[in-house]
Amino acid sequence: MQMGEGVEWALHSCLNLGWIDGAAVTATRLAAFYDLPPAYLNKQLQALARAGILTSTPGPRGGFRLARPLEEITLLDVVTAVEGAEDAFRCKQILRNGPDGDPAVDYRETCVINGAMRRAELAWRRELAAQTLAELRATVESRHPGAPAATRARLTVNRLS
Amino acid sequence: MQMGEGVEWALHSCLNLGWIDGAAVTATRLAAFYDLPPAYLNKQLQALARAGILTSTPGPRGGFRLARPLEEITLLDVVTAVEGAEDAFRCKQILRNGPDGDPAVDYRETCVINGAMRRAELAWRRELAAQTLAELRATVESRHPGAPAATRARLTVNRLS
DNA sequence: GCTCCCATACTCGGATAATAACTGTCCGAGTATGGAAGG
DNA sequence: CCTTCCATACTCGGACAGTTATTATCCGAGTATGGGAGC
Numbered sequence A, B: 001m002q003m004g005e006g007v008e009w010a011l012h013s014c015l016n017l018g019w020i021d022g023a024a025v026t027a028t029r030l031a032a033f034y035d036l037p038p039a040y041l042n043k044q045l046q047a048l049a050r051a052g053i054l055t056s057t058p059g060p061r062g063g064f065r066l067a068r069p070l071e072e073i074t075l076l077d078v079v080t081a082v083e084g085a086e087d088a089f090r091c092k093q094i095l096r097n098g099p100d101g102d103p104a105v106d107y108r109e110t111c112v113i114n115g116a117m118r119r120a121e122l123a124w125r126r127e128l129a130a131q132t133l134a135e136l137r138a139t140v141e142s143r144h145p146g147a148p149a150a151t152r153a154r155l156t157v158n159r160l161s
Numbered sequence C: 001g002c003t004c005c006c007a008t009a010c011t012c013g014g015a016t017a018a019t020a021a022c023t024g025t026c027c028g029a030g031t032a033t034g035g036a037a038g039g
Numbered sequence D: 001c002c003t004t005c006c007a008t009a010c011t012c013g014g015a016c017a018g019t020t021a022t023t024a025t026c027c028g029a030g031t032a033t034g035g036g037a038g039c
Helices: A006-018 A027-034 A038-050 A075-083 A112-129 A133-143 A147-156 B006-018 B027-034 B038-050 B075-083 B112-129 B133-143 B147-156
Strands: A054-057 A063-066 B054-057 B063-066
Touching: A006 A027, A006 A038, A006 A063, A006 A075, A006 A133, A006 B112, A027 A038, A027 A063, A027 A147, A038 A054, A038 A063, A038 A075, A075 A112, A075 B112, A112 B006, A112 B075, A112 B112, A112 B133, A133 A147, A133 B112, B006 B027, B006 B038, B006 B063, B006 B075, B006 B133, B027 B038, B027 B063, B027 B147, B038 B054, B038 B063, B038 B075, B075 B112, B133 B147
Parallel strands: none
Antiparallel strands: A054 A063, B054 B063
């Protein structure tokens, strides 16, 4: 069970976009920040755009920008956008093949094991939804006061170094 | 991000073993219960045996049996045994490639994003560790009082049907 | 009848393929730019 | 000089390979069984 690295890239990119005010930043520019594969990061940002977290504009002067302030974006929003909404534990309803299996029953509702696993995943999601990206940004700024300016300078320069 | 189905198989098999008193059950028999691939289920049971949840005995009259009562087996034990102990979110430390990246720093400790993700996974693990298989067994027995006898009959018959 | 022995069948255990998911790359559709032509 | 137009360069967006992880299978090492030979 492993989460795709797109989640990590997306979260860092969203935080960086939070330090840019209004200007659109291209996927290539964001990828160069951490030396990531540009086209693949673009793929993840597309997912964020589909989820309504970012807005994308094509053409020159185009790129991605935040669709809403970081206060209104939770970790769960980003994780769901990139990884999908379905649970990690997917009940295959093997009880249906068991001795008293009933084809008419939806064992995803009745299976005790599935219920316990869903409860655990719910706790995970609850914790993710409790954290907004604005809180993460505040923590970073308190530890590295120069980060906003440095990021803004690096992402809004006219040309890549 | 998806969890292997071995977890589901392992949990169901452990519950079934909880209704057998002392007798060893072969992987083939347990697989036939839900019409699963026998050799692959055997692989998962091996993982449980390596983790000390089951004991395995080879040869005729061999098979798997619980190493300790269900009261002392948590969901987390089984998940960890089958899926491994490492976190789903693995911080690749992309900050190291960033503007002020320091090769000497372990960003798994300092990265705010990694900290938030680990907190969420901790909540998930905590929930899993809070549930023992004995509690699941009790819930199943309250809903299906005939389950223990039916399972025992099906798993301890001399020949497969 | 009882004991000992051995061939047998059965089990787990790890090594080996087939499949799906994730990672990475490429090219096309569409758009604002910037300069050139015309008034 | 100002306006209009068009060729250009640049962006996202989705379609296309490469690589890793997951799923599934197979065969060998080791053991209790159960029958047969010997006493």
